[in-house]
Amino acid sequence: MIYFDNASTTKIFKDVAEFMCDYSQENFYNPSGIYSKSIKVFNDLENCRNKLRGYLGADDYQVIFTASATEANNIALDSFVQKNKKVLIGGGEHSSIYETAQHLRQQGFDVVFLHLTTEGKIDIEDLKNKLDDTVGFVSIMHVNNETGAINDIANLTKIVKSKAKNAIFHCDGVQAFCKINTNLKHLGVDAYTVSSHKIHGPRGIGALIFRKGLPIKTFVFGGGQEQNIRSGTENVAGVMAFVMAMEKMQKNLKANFDHARTLKTRLLQNLTDTDFVLNGNEENDSPYIVSLSFKTKGEVLLHMLEEEEIFVSTGSSCNSKHKGNRVLTEMGKDKTSTDGNIRISFCEDNTEDEVDIFCKVLKEKLEKIKGLNIWKK
Numbered sequence: 001m002i003y004f005d006n007a008s009t010t011k012i013f014k015d016v017a018e019f020m021c022d023y024s025q026e027n028f029y030n031p032s033g034i035y036s037k038s039i040k041v042f043n044d045l046e047n048c049r050n051k052l053r054g055y056l057g058a059d060d061y062q063v064i065f066t067a068s069a070t071e072a073n074n075i076a077l078d079s080f081v082q083k084n085k086k087v088l089i090g091g092g093e094h095s096s097i098y099e100t101a102q103h104l105r106q107q108g109f110d111v112v113f114l115h116l117t118t119e120g121k122i123d124i125e126d127l128k129n130k131l132d133d134t135v136g137f138v139s140i141m142h143v144n145n146e147t148g149a150i151n152d153i154a155n156l157t158k159i160v161k162s163k164a165k166n167a168i169f170h171c172d173g174v175q176a177f178c179k180i181n182t183n184l185k186h187l188g189v190d191a192y193t194v195s196s197h198k199i200h201g202p203r204g205i206g207a208l209i210f211r212k213g214l215p216i217k218t219f220v221f222g223g224g225q226e227q228n229i230r231s232g233t234e235n236v237a238g239v240m241a242f243v244m245a246m247e248k249m250q251k252n253l254k255a256n257f258d259h260a261r262t263l264k265t266r267l268l269q270n271l272t273d274t275d276f277v278l279n280g281n282e283e284n285d286s287p288y289i290v291s292l293s294f295k296t297k298g299e300v301l302l303h304m305l306e307e308e309e310i311f312v313s314t315g316s317s318c319n320s321k322h323k324g325n326r327v328l329t330e331m332g333k334d335k336t337s338t339d340g341n342i343r344i345s346f347c348e349d350n351t352e353d354e355v356d357i358f359c360k361v362l363k364e365k366l367e368k369i370k371g372l373n374i375w376k377k
């Protein structure tokens with residue numbers, strides 16, 4: 001089996017899964033309790049918050065653990081947008097931002113979407129044109145989950161703050177976290193979202209990290225957990241396992257990145273004699289994600305590869321229920337490219353041999369369908 005869908009989710013590290021299981025057995029106490037066993041669990045949770053803050057260079061930030069990055073993104077938008085201020089949203093955002101922004105627009109918020117360049121990054125001229133001092137909130141992702149395009153967030157926050165000093169800048173960092181170096185102070189962001197299951201941690205854990213003092217709203221009412229923002233007994237074992245996965249990834253960040261680069265370069269070199277379009281920029285984008293388009297339906301290729309136990313996706317899996325491809329369309333790609341898209345996404349466990357097998361099988365499958373009516377001329 002070859003699993004090339006790591007941007008969608010990753011396999012949990014075995015030792016992390018075992019640790020989570022043991023911790024749940026041995027430290028099942030409620031962190032809100034006032035006896036010593038509960039206090040230990042509470043302290044473990046606080047320690048995780050500090051470790052995440054430390055890793056992200058975010059001393060002056062608050063950390064809220066959530067059930068997913070989707071939830072963290074929802075909390076950010078719900079809290080930080082203001083009725084009388086313009087809201088700017090990147091044109092390539094994940095559906096957890098995009099759909100929330102559409103919902104806000106229906107409620108009467110002044111939501112404006114930013115264009116992407118043909119390479120899938122934020123179009124800086126468009127941002128400058130839309131920026132003025134009425135802008136109160138901006139959300140732009142760090143690494144695009146479909147193409148791997150990396151936005152220069154440090155530059156974007158400077159541009160935004162130069163014209164809209166008090167605007168709150170949120171960044172969805174899900175595909176950047178533990179894959180590229182990330183320091184929130186250097187980036188200049190006010191809030192940042194991460195997810196556990198994209199870095200070999202357990203499902204059901206995300207986090208929103210935001211500057212202390214920002215006007216955050218209660219998202220779930222109840223017992224007042226997570227600093228009264230998100231009530232509900234905390235998933236401490238999950239958070240502990242998430243932070244353990246983070247520490248493992250953090251140790252190998254550079255080696256993993258270089259390995260992913262080797263895989264991406266090899267894949268594109270192996271395919272030089274094949275008719276495809278690379279959606280993005282080989283050198284500048286994240287090496288973990290490769291977005292390719294062929295002259296057939298991406299879905300057809302996906303299932304042909306699946307027959308050989310090779311797993312890729314068509315665009316983002318969170319988008320798989322929607323027709324078309326919003327991100328590629330925003331990049332100006334034609335219908336052939338948006339229909340014919342597959343996404344290959346790596347993790348450090350993937351090998352060069354797997355890349356070679358993938359390319360060989362893909363070429364055989366393409367040969368089979370060329371000339372059939374599912375092949376576009």
Ligand code: PLP
Pocket residue numbers: 007008067068069070071094096141143144145172173174175195196197205206316318
């Ligand atoms: N943001 C980006 C960029 C993503 O790639 C994803 C997942 O694909 C999410 C947010 C949502 O993450 P979660 O599955 O933790 O809700």
